[in-house]
Amino acid sequence: MSRAGSKMRTMKKMVEKVNHGNFIRTNIPAGMAVPGPPLGPQLGQHGINIASFCKDFNARTANYIDGVPLPCRITVKSDRSYDLVIHNPPATFFLRQAAGVQRGAMEPGIETCGRVTLKHIYEIAKIKSQDPPLQLTPLKQICEMMIGIAHSCGIEVVRVLDPEEYGEFLEERKLVIEEQLKELQEKKEAKLLRK
The missing domain is CATH 1.10.10.250 (Ribosomal protein L11/L12, C-terminal domain)
Incomplete structure (x- = not known):
């Protein structure tokens, strides 16, 4: 039994941890990202700087008409930076x-x-x-x-x-x-x- 237990412990060390809580899917109106709800709390839970995210999003969606809903996929990295993928409207x-x-x-x-x-x-x-x-x-x-x-x-x-x-x-x-x-x-x- 001790051999099986030691093998399991070494296997656990070899397997990398998978963090499923670092991906956000949301719809944000073009050019209208604000730090308030509902976007602010979603980003705050993951430790993202909300003001800089809103500024970045609004700059990237400046070519859209204001208020057009844009599906966004945000991947949060361990150093609190993020990758933002903006899709076309639904x-x-x-x-x-x-x-x-x-x-x-x-x-x-x-x-x-x-x-x-x-x-x-x-x-x-x-x-x-x-x-x-x-x-x-x-x-x-x-x-x-x-x-x-x-x-x-x-x-x-x-x-x-x-x-x-x-x-x-x-x-x-x-x-x-x-x-x-x-x-x-x-x-x-x-x-x-x-x-």
Whole structure:
């Protein structure tokens, strides 16, 4: 038994420790990183200088429109320095911009909140193919992913889009959104009255 115990101790010394707590995934609005919550506490837990991080992030995202959500991957090193990888905005952001809508459908399988063409899908896929996780993925597969994401948001993918007809659709959609917001407000008030 002592031989097995000594071998285990030597094996433990040989295996390097793996620290899983040094990786942060977060979305930060472009040019709007501030030391306050929610970003400040996340970085403070890992011992990063929050003011210098915010200054660095805002300088690196100066070419983006302020407020565009950017997925970030931060790897914290043992000397409290960090590696910051900034991805392109999420696919849902691009799809909503292309469709000209502010938010997705509340019931994606039932209602349609907007429409995009296959050309929009292709352009979004080309932009997203530059992100590190998708660099080795074929463009066709990324396009299929974008179509799936569009359907999950309630955005319909069409071959050709008539601008006048789509303008009328968006006007009708505004009325539907107002009704949905009223329903949500009524539900919130009903919950408050129950308490």
